[in-house]
Amino acid sequence: MTTLPENTNQNHSYDQTLENNEFFKLHPTLLPFIGSNYDKHKILHIGESHYLSQTIETEKYSIEDFNNRWWNDECTDILAESPNYVDTRKVINNYLDDKNGSYTIFTNVLKSFSKAILNEEITNISREHKQKYTYFAFMNYFQMPSLHSGKGFWRSLCDSAEAIGNPELAYNVWEDTVSKSTGIVDYVIETINPNVIVFTSTTAGDAYKNSNGKYKNDKRVIYTSHPAYPYTWYKPLRRFNGRRGVDVFEDNLRFIINNEPLPNQYYVENKNLSDTCLDFIICCYFGQSKDLLKAAIDRAFVDMASHTLIGIEDYNKKWFYRYEAYNIISKAIIEYSDEKSFDSWHRSIIDSICKIYPDKKLSEGQAQKWLNMTIKYIYVFCCILNDNDERLEIFKKFIESTSTDNYYLPIDSHVLKETNTDGTWSKFNLDDYNTAHENITNYLTHNGINNEFLWELNQWEELIIRHKSPDTNSYANYYNNQTMNLF
Numbered sequence: 273m274t275t276l277p278e279n280t281n282q283n284h285s286y287d288q289t290l291e292n293n294e295f296f297k298l299h300p301t302l303l304p305f306i307g308s309n310y311d312k313h314k315i316l317h318i319g320e321s322h323y324l325s326q327t328i329e330t331e332k333y334s335i336e337d338f339n340n341r342w343w344n345d346e347c348t349d350i351l352a353e354s355p356n357y358v359d360t361r362k363v364i365n366n367y368l369d370d371k372n373g374s375y376t377i378f379t380n381v382l383k384s385f386s387k388a389i390l391n392e393e394i395t396n397i398s399r400e401h402k403q404k405y406t407y408f409a410f411m412n413y414f415q416m417p418s419l420h421s422g423k424g425f426w427r428s429l430c431d432s433a434e435a436i437g438n439p440e441l442a443y444n445v446w447e448d449t450v451s452k453s454t455g456i457v458d459y460v461i462e463t464i465n466p467n468v469i470v471f472t473s474t475t476a477g478d479a480y481k482n483s484n485g486k487y488k489n490d491k492r493v494i495y496t497s498h499p500a501y502p503y504t505w506y507k508p509l510r511r512f513n514g515r516r517g518v519d520v521f522e523d524n525l526r527f528i529i530n531n532e533p534l535p536n537q538y539y540v541e542n543k544n545l546s547d548t549c550l551d552f553i554i555c556c557y558f559g560q561s562k563d564l565l566k567a568a569i570d571r572a573f574v575d576m577a578s579h580t581l582i583g584i585e586d587y588n589k590k591w592f593y594r595y596e597a598y599n600i601i602s603k604a605i606i607e608y609s610d611e612k613s614f615d616s617w618h619r620s621i622i623d624s625i626c627k628i629y630p631d632k633k634l635s636e637g638q639a640q641k642w643l644n645m646t647i648k649y650i651y652v653f654c655c656i657l658n659d660n661d662e663r664l665e666i667f668k669k670f671i672e673s674t675s676t677d678n679y680y681l682p683i684d685s686h687v688l689k690e691t692n693t694d695g696t697w698s699k700f701n702l703d704d705y706n707t708a709h710e711n712i713t714n715y716l717t718h719n720g721i722n723n724e725f726l727w728e729l730n731q732w733e734e735l736i737i738r739h740k741s742p743d744t745n746s747y748a749n750y751y752n753n754q755t756m757n758l759f
Contacts, residue, residue, distance in 0.1 A: 298344075302359075304410060305408075307405060309406040316411070319472055320412060324418065335433050339448075380499035381499050382402065382405050386404060413476035424475060426446060453479070467529065471495050472496055496521045497512075575641065584629075606670075618680060644680050644682035683697045
């Protein structure tokens with residue numbers, strides 16, 4: 273065990289218990305910083321992760337090295353390549369001593385604490401101001417560093433795993449790290465018994481909650497956004513019902529420490545009743561109304577996969593494939609460029625989705641349904657919501673840069689029946705799909721229809737009524753029979 277030097281900025285009264293933890297015996301540089309004034313307010317600040325100094329281009333130690341060694345080896349060679357990068361206490365002491373950079377993550381948290389609890393507004397941070405961070409304890413949630421400088425933890429795992437040709441490893445390492453990190457965070461909370469526990473990373477906070485952290489619903493816990501960036505800290509976010517991350521932090525600090533009531537916005541969002549009702553309907557069908565691109569992609573997956581996506585028994589792999597394909601679709605829509613034709617773009621996305629799933633577990637017919645339904649849903653969102661709705665921003669560029677004349681209709685059994693086209697859409701390979709699509713467009717052209725996308729959107733309900741297979745045991749059939757008996 274490495275002997276840690278004494279420091280007047282720190283409270284070492286908890287160290288004996290912390291150092292008994294097997295993980296901290298292995299990696300003492302990840303021991304949490306406990307400020308010398310921590311016991312006054314007892315605020316535990318939890319960030320996301322440390323990171324190495326390497327990039328994906330200069331990567332010397334890959335995800336495979338960490339998977340094999342991090343949890344059972346001191347990894348001194350790895351850490352030596354990134355001196356002072358993965359040392360929690362040194363990072364904070366450098367901040368307190370006014371060394372090495374601005375550390376906005378700490379400065380913005382400190383400004384909010386000073387304003388909310390000390391009633392002191394800080395405009396320009398000084399070394400003297402920084403000493404107030406000794407009221408805090410600090411640790412990162414992920415107890416493994418991000419593999420690449422400046423990259424989020426999950427993204428670094430994906431990039432490294434793809435570089436070595438083993439993308440599934442990213443999911444396995446993520447699950448293992450989340451599970452172990454949650455246990456370590458719980459151990460720290462039990463040891464230092466904070467009055468306030470603040471996660472300043474939605475990624476870290478979500479991981480802690482989703483892994484059933486012992487204190488995930490504790491009244492002492494605040495989940496807020498990353499303080500390092502204006503677009504996460506100072507911008508109103510749907511996740512927080514239109515409030516800013518800084519407001520969430522300051523209001524909850526006052527509530528927990530000073531027993532001040534939370535603003536009404538935490539209970540009733542400031543919007544009119546029609547918007548509330550519309551969000552309710554969206555949430556009922558899509559599962560949530562906060563992130564509409566995610567809602568569209570997730571619902572489109574359900575439309576595609578229900579009863580058709582079979583043969584993947586391992587749920588870890590099933591969700592890993594889905595997550596990777598989700599990222600492909602999401603990135604393609606967010607970063608859409610009209611430098612190449614829409615047809616080429618559409619084809620490349622379908623190819624990329626299919627390649628995620630091994631052994632042709634996902635057909636081109638299924639991939640087109642997933643992508644085309646996603647486009648259909650985001651188009652509908654743009655039609656039914658106000659133009660100034662901030663939730664549309666993420667895919668507004670795609671909608672404005674494209675045209676419904678170019679969109680493909682989602683091919684399913686109802687469309688096939690209506691257009692007299694043979695085949696089972698979920699089993700279509702590329703040739704089958706192209707043949708079916710050509711037959712459908714010929715049918716529509718013959719009937720004077722030039723926009724296949726809008727035709728399917730307009731006719732969708734009629735197609736379902738006309739071509740849905742009857743279920744004699746369904747309530748709908750029973751209801752129809754009862755209604756007919758009334759006349």
